[in-house]
Amino acid sequence: MNRVNVSIDRLRQLAHRAEHRPARIPADERSCPRCESHYSAEEMRRNFRVCPACGHHFPAGAHDRLDQLAGPGGWTELWPGLRAADPLGFYDLKAYSDRAQDAEAQTGLGEAIVCAELEVRGRPAVAAIMDFAFMGGSMGAVVGEKLARACDHAAGRALPLLIVTASGGARMQEGVLALMQMAKSVIALDGLAEAGQPVIVVLAHPTTGGVWASFASLGDVIYAEPGALIAFSGPRVIEQTTREKLAPDFGKAELQLHNGQVDAVVDRREMPERIARVLGILHRPQRQQPPGAPGPVQWAQEGAGRAARAAQSIPGLSRRLVDRIRPGHDGDGS
Numbered sequence: 145m146n147r148v149n150v151s152i153d154r155l156r157q158l159a160h161r162a163e164h165r166p167a168r169i170p171a172d173e174r175s176c177p178r179c180e181s182h183y184s185a186e187e188m189r190r191n192f193r194v195c196p197a198c199g200h201h202f203p204a205g206a207h208d209r210l211d212q213l214a215g216p217g218g219w220t221e222l223w224p225g226l227r228a229a230d231p232l233g234f235y236d237l238k239a240y241s242d243r244a245q246d247a248e249a250q251t252g253l254g255e256a257i258v259c260a261e262l263e264v265r266g267r268p269a270v271a272a273i274m275d276f277a278f279m280g281g282s283m284g285a286v287v288g289e290k291l292a293r294a295c296d297h298a299a300g301r302a303l304p305l306l307i308v309t310a311s312g313g314a315r316m317q318e319g320v321l322a323l324m325q326m327a328k329s330v331i332a333l334d335g336l337a338e339a340g341q342p343v344i345v346v347l348a349h350p351t352t353g354g355v356w357a358s359f360a361s362l363g364d365v366i367y368a369e370p371g372a373l374i375a376f377s378g379p380r381v382i383e384q385t386t387r388e389k390l391a392p393d394f395g396k397a398e399l400q401l402h403n404g405q406v407d408a409v410v411d412r413r414e415m416p417e418r419i420a421r422v423l424g425i426l427h428r429p430q431r432q433q434p435p436g437a438p439g440p441v442q443w444a445q446e447g448a449g450r451a452a453r454a455a456q457s458i459p460g461l462s463r464r465l466v467d468r469i470r471p472g473h474d475g476d477g478s
């Protein structure tokens with residue numbers, strides 16, 4: 145019987161051995177793994193990182209996705225300064241804080257999610273886009289916090305929320321704090337539902353673990369990119385646990401569509417058009433208030449304050465008349 149050894153000592157030995165292993169020729173990230181076509185960086189960018197020959201979807205970064213969704217109108221990032229803390233002082237082969245810093249240096253992202261305000265083909269929305277390149281798109285406290293803020297922001301501004309997921313699940317380096325983000329994100333989405341704003345989720349490869357088991361499966365409309373793995377546990381973990389071979393299409397977007405977990409499998413190149421169409425149907429903007437305008441409570445308080453000042457400035461006025469001064473009357477007799 146094969147026993148799985150995951151001891152830290154063994155991992156250290158493997159890491160040590162890796163240093164003396166001859167460097168492997170790096171796989172070119174612009175070669176299509178399905179049809180072996182090769183593309184220049186410019187071709188890849190122009191085609192939104194989808195193989196023009198066979199339609200294979202390469203991984204896409206959060207910034208590229210925002211550029212594609214927003215188009216020439218651009219997007220404004222929200223809360224870019226949030227960074228992960230390391231409350232457990234977690235260390236595996238490397239300190240968690242070092243790992244997070246390395247991820248930031250490699251990806252240019254502060255975390256595994258980027259939130260922004262944008263318009264998709266003229267339809268305003270708040271977007272929360274995950275990026276698998278940052279520590280496997282794992283959900284820690286910052287991902288949960290940004291997602292909750294995005295929900296509050298969308299509710300406050302009467303805007304729909306657009307989420308793109310690409311994640312291995314909860315961030316193990318943050319332990320139970322990462323798992324708590326599942327509950328936090330679900331509550332945040334519930335608040336947005338109470339505010340009457342729709343949520344569109346796009347599941348990109350891979351969407352697994354705690355992300356799939358929480359907010360990723362809660363969209364009012366759920367799209368998936370072709371070939372994306374959408375599952376709680378990946379096939380490798382299940383095969384190792386059950387020692388059974390799984391079907392090759394296990395957890396794939398197309399099968400999840402058949403299972404009813406997904407509303408449609410949509411090519412990334414058509415995604416902005418599809419999203420804008422759904423936003424046009426679902427989104428009913430509430431009466432727009434100019435930014436900084438007083439809310440109903442503040443308005444009422446100010447009105448009452450004005451009425452009281454007006455009453456004080458006219459001492460001869462009878463009590464009965466003062467009671468009838470309406471909010472908004474400045475007491476100047478006009």
Ligand SMILES: [Zn+2]
Binds near residue numbers: 180195200
């Ligand atoms: Zn291809």
